[in-house]
Amino acid sequence: DQQVKQNSPSLSVQEGRISILNCDYTNSMFDYFLWYKKYPAEGPTFLISISSIKDKNEDGRFTVFLNKSAKHLSLHIVPSQPGDSAVYFCAAGGGSNYKLTFGKGTLLTVNP
């Protein structure tokens, strides 16, 4: 069973607009959530994280929102730039388990 789901395989956005990437999880033991960005032929790079004691975390153009009751998190990128075009992975972990569980990723394309 897939404990972390990214239901949109791809998303296309115009430069300057908002990009919203979504992620759902099923395991209520998860209490730490991360977003990674991956360019082709490179390793994933950490982007932003949020713990379950918060519902929002912001870092520059990137904001992650957590809705624990809905078991849903989202990544907002404002404004979107062509350099943001990449695959974005949602990951979750926590409890006594330090491992992370990853979603399958969403390919974001930001068009100039």
Added chain:
Amino acid sequence: NAGVTQTPKFQVLKTGQSMTLQCAQDMNHNSMYWYRQDPGMGLRLIYYSASEGTTDKGEVPNGYNVSRLNKREFSLRLESAAPSQTSVYFCASSHWTGGNFGETQYFGPGTRLLVL
């Protein structure tokens, strides 16, 4: 700091051949991981090591072995490569302090493996 380094970057094997993928980190992290990435499958955990001297199976361990050589190095071995092991392999590390929150993992650049 080089972060997490992996060698080789690319390798072609014939079915049945063996090879070892090397990973090293210079961040003094306790935990290290091996993942594989396949199209449409995301990142799947092969093996992990919570600390020096310990290793555990992840989601897809069959056909692989690992060695945590020391705190810095974690290698992944394919004893008899199969075409199904064609993939991109990523090593990662993190500093788990035993708390209730997970720890951020940092990834290497990957090894592309093609098994013919």
